[in-house]
Each structure stands twice: as C-alpha cells, then as structure tokens.
Amino acid sequence: MGTKKVLIIDDDVDLLETSEATLASAGYSVTTAKSAEEGLAVA
Numbered sequence: 001m002g003t004k005k006v007l008i009i010d011d012d013v014d015l016l017e018t019s020e021a022t023l024a025s026a027g028y029s030v031t032t033a034k035s036a037e038e039g040l041a042v043a
Helices: 013-025 036-042
Strands: 005-009 029-033
Touching: 005 013, 005 036, 013 029, 029 036
Parallel strands: 005 029
Antiparallel strands: none
C-alpha cells in the first residue's frame, strides 16, 4: 500500500503549516493550497 495523500485548502497560512507538519509526521503526503482555485490546480 502506498503513501496516503491529503490536500489541505485554507487561506490561513499558520493553519496550513501546522496541519501539513502534523499530517506529514503521521506519514501522509501533504499538498497545500491557499484557495479553491489553487487547490483545483494542484489536485
């Protein structure tokens, strides 16, 4: 089984960074975006 992937979209940079660090330390591959448009572009 491969690495689980998570996409986090939020305009709060501090929340993005905290969430990314927490999930990455739990073994997830994390992608972040600051807007819905950016999230769709990276999904």
